Amino acid sequence: MSAASTPVIDPVALTRDLIRKPSVTPADEGAMDVLERALTALGFHCRRMKFENIENLYARRGTTSPNLCFAGHTDVVPTGSTEAWSSGPFEAEVRDGILYGRGAVDMKGGIAAWVAAVSHSLAASEVPGSLSFLITGDEEGPALHGTKRVVETLMAEGEVIDACIVGEPSSSQVLGDMIKVGRRGSLNTWITVQGKQGHVAYPDRAANPAPVLAKLLAALDAHTLDEGYPEFPPSNLEITTIDIGNPATNVIPAEAKARLNIRFNPTHTGDELMAWLNAMAGEAQAASGLQITLEHLCSGNAFLTGPGPFIDGVQDAVEATIGRRPVASTTGGTSDARFIRAMCPVLELGLVGQTMHQIDERVPVAEIEALTGVYRTVIRTYFDRA
Incomplete structure (x- = not known):
């Protein structure tokens, strides 16, 4: 043409x-x-x-x-x-x-x-x-x-x-x-803590996942990922939802879930952050005896x-x-x-x-x-x- x-x-x-x-x-x-x-x-x-x-x-x-x-x-x-x-x-x-x-x-x-x-x-x-x-x-x-x-x-x-x-x-x-x-990169993580349902008056017969999830989230939230990177602000981890879905007042729930997102600068890669989250969850699982599973989706570094x-x-x-x-x-x-x-x-x-x-x-x-x-x-x- x-x-x-x-x-x-x-x-x-x-x-x-x-x-x-x-x-x-x-x-x-x-x-x-x-x-x-x-x-x-x-x-x-x-x-x-x-x-x-x-x-x-x-x-x-x-x-x-x-x-x-x-x-x-x-x-x-x-x-x-x-x-x-x-x-x-x-x-x-x-x-x-x-x-x-x-x-x-x-x-x-x-x-x-x-x-x-x-x-x-x-x-x-x-x-x-x-x-x-x-x-x-x-x-x-x-x-x-x-x-x-x-x-x-x-x-x-x-x-x-x-x-x-x-x-x-x-x-x-x-x-x-x-x-x-x-x-910045973006990483979404879904966390599930599996407990055992029971009556609130008999906690010895149940295993409450809520405080285990709360402690894990508090530890993650308190962690400083970095102080920034040239041309980038510091990376940030944000807890975007906490879900238990328990309509009863007298029932210890069977599981507790949460989701978080990390916006990260080139200090990290998605794989490195996933490994860190898995390690933190592993420590919480070992301390509590409750099963904790994580699912990750990194949409880009x-x-x-x-x-x-x-x-x-x-x-x-x-x-x-x-x-x-x-x-x-x-x-x-x-x-x-x-x-x-x-x-x-x-x-x-x-x-x-x-x-x-x-x-x-x-x-x-x-x-x-x-x-x-x-x-x-x-x-x-x-x-x-x-």
Whole structure:
């Protein structure tokens, strides 16, 4: 496809088309089709990669290096009460220059802005290498059959991605004030203490699991995991639920359960934290004589893209476009960047995240257009310096 024949994409119109597909995880509802049509029109080879019931897309234009990738997700979180929205969450209504809809910020607006930026870059012959898209429908959910599976497949096939921009809404207060260059890891643990049910008046005939669980949780909560790590705050362990489910006042329960989450910096790995939790539970089991079982799910380890040409180039591009140099941050929750880092340097750059996951999620139309300009400069700067 020649530069002259390359269509120029309207980022706002594409955002609205994507929002109108109610792609609440794990449903796709045609959102990936909308994106595939836009990318095919730009000359991308689109490969749908479906794992279990999750739609994923890897699209590439060009065969030479370097390969600059954009990653994101078309799935969105549930809307909450639709009656609480000022307009339908999937109507994509624009009022007073503001676009309303689930996914407007997180992150259909970011996807559309990058597609539009690519269309401008291609039309101006500013891409001497390759561009690619890695888009999933499983970022807001368990994330088991989305980006993680796509990355594993691409790596097994020998596909090379040289750098990746994830379009998560990284900006904090105003567009371009922050990029995310790392994220903490996340570990969920379910704890079950098995006791013996009995009458509260005869504790010698029962084995109460509640105080055993309470002591274990107190010991875990009192432990200082670390004092922080360069560019990261200290790791934190949070007890998220304690469940016994005992409706009676005169019955010692048979079991007690709890769940905790650890957000950890690169001082630790998920495996190391699981081993520590298992050891603590083992000590409590030996002291109490009650069986304690733990189940773990580590959704990703911590990562950090260190200072260098990639980050410098993105910061320079943002500053050159909107006059604001973004701060490199590691705050916030997890993102699919944790999987992509296995392939290449990765960072997050996107819209302002103030209304993501909220009722009346919204974004100024002018901000989507401004982000398109930022992305185009990022693309041009990357290939100029490659």
